[in-house]
Amino acid sequence: MASEENKVVDGLYYTKEHEWAKLEGDVATIGISDYAQHHLGDIVFVELPEMGKKCNQGEEVCVVESAKAVASVYAPLSGEVVEVNESAKSNPASINKDTYNAWIAKLKITNPAEKSNLMDSAKYREYLAQLSVKK
Amino acid sequence: MKLTPLYEWHAKHANMGPYGGYLTPVWYKGITEEHNAVRNDAGIFDITHMGKFWFKGRDAKEFLSYISVSNLENLTEGKGKYTVILNERGGIMDEAVIYKVQENFYLMICDAVAYEKLEKWYHDVKSAKFANADVAIMNKTHELVFIAIQGPNAYNQLEWLGFNKEGVKRFSIKPFKYEGRDIIFSLTGYTGEKGFELLFERDGKFEFEIWQKFIDNGVQPCGLAARNTLRIEAGFTLYEDETFEGRGEDPEIDESTPLQTNFEFMIDWNKDFVGKQALLKQKERGIKRKIYGIEMIDNAVPREKYEVCKGDKNVGYTTCGTLSPYTGKKIGLAFLEVEAAESGEVEVMVRNKKYRAKIVKPPFYTKKE
Numbered sequence: 072m073a074s075e076e077n078k079v080v081d082g083l084y085y086t087k088e089h090e091w092a093k094l095e096g097d098v099a100t101i102g103i104s105d106y107a108q109h110h111l112g113d114i115v116f117v118e119l120p121e122m123g124k125k126c127n128q129g130e131e132v133c134v135v136e137s138a139k140a141v142a143s144v145y146a147p148l149s150g151e152v153v154e155v156n157e158s159a160k161s162n163p164a165s166i167n168k169d170t171y172n173a174w175i176a177k178l179k180i181t182n183p184a185e186k187s188n189l190m191d192s193a194k195y196r197e198y199l200a201q202l203s204v205k206k
Numbered sequence: 207m208k209l210t211p212l213y214e215w216h217a218k219h220a221n222m223g224p225y226g227g228y229l230t231p232v233w234y235k236g237i238t239e240e241h242n243a244v245r246n247d248a249g250i251f252d253i254t255h256m257g258k259f260w261f262k263g264r265d266a267k268e269f270l271s272y273i274s275v276s277n278l279e280n281l282t283e284g285k286g287k288y289t290v291i292l293n294e295r296g297g298i299m300d301e302a303v304i305y306k307v308q309e310n311f312y313l314m315i316c317d318a319v320a321y322e323k324l325e326k327w328y329h330d331v332k333s334a335k336f337a338n339a340d341v342a343i344m345n346k347t348h349e350l351v352f353i354a355i356q357g358p359n360a361y362n363q364l365e366w367l368g369f370n371k372e373g374v375k376r377f378s379i380k381p382f383k384y385e386g387r388d389i390i391f392s393l394t395g396y397t398g399e400k401g402f403e404l405l406f407e408r409d410g411k412f413e414f415e416i417w418q419k420f421i422d423n424g425v426q427p428c429g430l431a432a433r434n435t436l437r438i439e440a441g442f443t444l445y446e447d448e449t450f451e452g453r454g455e456d457p458e459i460d461e462s463t464p465l466q467t468n469f470e471f472m473i474d475w476n477k478d479f480v481g482k483q484a485l486l487k488q489k490e491r492g493i494k495r496k497i498y499g500i501e502m503i504d505n506a507v508p509r510e511k512y513e514v515c516k517g518d519k520n521v522g523y524t525t526c527g528t529l530s531p532y533t534g535k536k537i538g539l540a541f542l543e544v545e546a547a548e549s550g551e552v553e554v555m556v557r558n559k560k561y562r563a564k565i566v567k568p569p570f571y572t573k574k575e
Contacts, residue, residue, distance in 0.1 A: 167236075
């Protein structure tokens with residue numbers, strides 16, 4: 072909603088498709104941003120990726136479904152799924168409530184240099200500001 | 207993009223999105239909360255985007271009787287009929303409600319997506335068949351505001367409106383005055399709940415006042431997303447999803463006729479109407495595909511236009527679907543081959559995987575009283 076703030080957390084990386092990634096060594100924890108959950112509305116279903124699934128940066132890892140629509144979650148970085156968050160699946164609304172803790176999967180990343188294609192929190196805030204101007 | 211008279215209010219309070227050429231409120235607080243407000247309490251919807259026509263004149267009834275499948279002969283003043291408008295192939299051009307306002311004066315409510323097409327169609331039929339008839343077709347879509355108040359507590363609002371609904375039956379209208387203004391009360395809805403709809407002239411100010419008054423009285427504003435999940439739970443069809451016109455190449459697949467959408471009850475076979483011959487032929491051939499309710503056995507949410515299989519065979523597709531906010535079930539409607547559906551179980555293809563679903567008869571919910 073226009074009046075609601077879109078929370079952006081420092082220290083995370085963001086995609087133009089509104090995923091977030093937290094980088095720790097060669098593992099990226101991923102989820103969808105606050106902006107994404109606001110726009111999707113009530114999230115009712117999370118289809119976690121299969122363990123061991125490999126995807127390239129920008130490819131679909133899995134989907135989340137709102138009451139209204141299906142939304143793809145794209146891999147912020149290339150990698151292999153090494154962990155999934157079962158609690159996001161059993162409680163999809165946790166993504167609406169606290170999306171930066173309601174992570175979806177952890178990827179073992181294969182190309183750390185891809186980080187340069189992502190936005191840091193400052194750049195992502197700017198990006199969101201531009202989106203709201205275009206609107 | 208067209209805007210309804212209440213647009214400014216919605217733009218301030220809702221996530222907006224397109225529907226039927228309009229920019230409409232998709233949700234305000236959240237689909238689940240709005241949906242359940244209607245199931246448990248009361249919600250209000252701006253449905254002004256819907257098409258509204260007046261038909262006036264001595265031959266209005268005859269004209270409407272020809273363009274719709276229903277028997278309008280015994281329609282008394284204030285009574286309405288839920289009907290469908292067909293093309294010559296029997297395909298559904300739209301679902302509509304026709305009300306007799308008074309002698310020689312009828313009101314039609316139809317879908318936002320269809321009214322422009324219908325207006326042209328009505329004039330074509332008039333030129334071809336009713337050239338000398340006394341029937342004026344008036345598109346009132348942009349002059350009239352239309353709001354729906356739905357839910358088990360909806361009727362509580364009638365007190366401050368000063369309206370006594372006693373004697374008003376379902377699918378009926380009754381005019382009344384509120385603060386000196388003419389309002390048409392209609393005992394109708396699209397949610398499966400008790401409730402009513404109000405129709406009145408656009409004013410620029412009054413529609414905001416009355417809308418706000420409902421909200422100040424505790425009625426939850428609801429967007430079109432909740433309207434859709436509510437109608438799916440209730441098992442109601444929507445034009446362009448379950449009811450639609452086809453290309454006419456294979457009438458069993460490309461065209462949705464009232465015989466395929468469980469609307470045979472509407473049809474008056476004793477009169478002449480557009481599409482009748484095509485329907486009679488289809489009846490003779492037998493119905494191959496129909497609309498059915500599906501409930502997922504496996505864990506996936508059906509959405510519109512997912513492929514449906516029985517074994518290795520494609521047997522149709524889903525026309526709508528959702529995770530039911532009231533029951534938590536994963537439900538939808540589907541256009542399926544009769545034989546496969548009658549077996550009681552099919553598989554829905556969700557992201558290239560098959561998930562089992564059983565065939566059920568809507569509505570998909572029962573009220574927890």
